[in-house]
Amino acid sequence: MRDAATPHPYADPLAFGQRMQILRTRRGLSRPVLAGLLGRSPSWVKQVETGVIKTPSLSVILRIAELLRVRDLADLTGDQSMPADLFTGPGHPLLPEVQAAVNAYPVRSDREAPTAAHLRHRLDRAWASRHCSPNHRKVVGGLLPGLIRDAQLAVRQADSSAERRARQAILSEVYSLTQFFVAYQPDAALLWRVAERGMVAAQESEDPRAIGVAAWLTVQAHRDAGHYEAADTVNRDTIRHLEPLLPDGDDRVRAIAGALQFEAGYTAARWGESGTAWGWWEKARAAAQTLPASYYDPVTSFSRAVMSAHAVTVAVELRAGGESVRQAAAADAHTIPSRPRRARHRIEEARGYHLDGQPDVALATLAKAHEAAPETITYNGYARRIVLEETESKSPERRRRASDLAVKLGVLAA
Incomplete structure (x- = not known):
């Protein structure tokens, strides 16, 4: 109130x-x-x-x-005549179908649920499709309604408590994939509903990996809403929960712990706490080094390859233009196998160049992001902000390039 x-x-x-x-x-x-x-x-x-x-x-x-x-x-x-949605992208054409699947309240079904192995296979293929597709929201949005319904049904039809916990872990991960699709679309209530259901399913599963992933996404939801203290609390509590499990944990558990360590640094950077931010980044980098060189987490993208991209993000969030550019020069986007994650890294690089007073390089880098994954940049508020700002540039050529990109992103009408 x-x-x-x-x-x-x-x-x-x-x-x-x-x-x-x-x-x-x-x-x-x-x-x-x-x-x-x-x-x-x-x-x-x-x-x-x-x-x-x-x-x-x-x-x-x-x-x-x-x-x-x-x-x-x-x-x-206060000027309502010129609204501009900065951190909310357009509603995806498949959003209503995903909304319907999430909002449904299925109490009975006459069909038999697919097996956990079958669901696991479909979910793995969905993650793989997301990482290799330039229009990943279209691909994932088409798969999600069936995955959501089948995973919910599988939990309800579990024959034992152990089977139910295993299926809850899969359901939680389905909600994680759903959150990637729903993020930055014009339905904040749906995003929080998905995040909360994912956390509940993860806790019911008692699976440390599932709990860590659900927390990782909840942290991002809190931080994007400006709830930095809530994000930091969830983050640190989950890290403390996972720490005793790490010596005997597999790569997937160590990876989610490392991803959470980076998120703690990300939140600290948003607060302007440079020492704390870089301290957490160092812990995350050390965690990445314990993973095989070829390991790439399908949910968080955590890996050795992504740590240089994470360094760019920390510098950008600290508003350190020069350091952002130095970190961008040291990073190699081509080592990131995921198209949407590679596009996100390009956007972070563009933010760094823009902070450093290099708007032309920033626009060129955003063009590379669009080439890697158009749907990533279309829904990214930072990219939209830079492009919108440069459409007001005093340089005619820069203004033209920004306007062309703005049309592609839907910021300006064609």
Whole structure:
């Protein structure tokens, strides 16, 4: 229930600075932290919030929107005539079918559920298809409705507690795949419903790998919603749960523990805590080194190959442009076998170049991301923000290139 003493950030006639202050407070960011992430002084932030400095330039507004996780630009500016969804991509044509499968409440069925081995085979093929397809949401969206229904049915028809736990682990992973499809689409309630069901199924399974994966995705959902403390709590609690199991754990368990260590660093970087962020990255890198060189986690992408990409992300989230570019130069995107993950890495590189004042390189790198996996960049808020900003560039050639890419991403009409 909203505190009557707290003004609603979208109520008129609040000025830009007032909206910014309310949204900053709700994200739990102090003025010095926001100022540091923006590369400005705390006094500058205060002057904007108090109205001494009026509405900043579009490029600064977009950076503020990114840091405050504002999904619609109009929520920050107050200008409802030009809404821009920054962190929510378009609704995929297959979203209604996936929604129907998730929202259904099946209480009985006259058919026999597929075996756990059959479900495992289908799920493995779905992950493989996701990693090799440029339009992975289309592929996964077509497979999910049947997988969801069959995995739910398999749990209900389990003959023993051990069989039920094993099937719950598979169901949890089906929900994990579903969360990848639903993320950044215009149905936040569905995303949280999927995340929570995945966590419940994982806990029922008592499988450490399933528990870790569900936590990994829950951490991301909290962080993307701006709930950094909740993300950090889930993350650290799950790491503590897995730590005693690591000496005897298999590669899949060690990999999810390493993935969670990186996520802890990612959250710390969002908070602007450089030492903590890089400390967790080092722990994750050490975990990756315990895995075979050829290992690549089908859910988290955690591997030796992805650690250099993770270093770019940490530097970018710390708003360190120069360090981001250095890490990008050291990384090799071609070692990442997954097309959507490779595209995500290209987007992180583009963010680094943009932070470093190299917008032309950033746009060229985003073009590479689009080539690797169009559906990844189309649903990525950071990419959309950079492209939208560069459509206002003073350089005619850069403006043209940005506009062409914006049309491909659906940010601008053709």
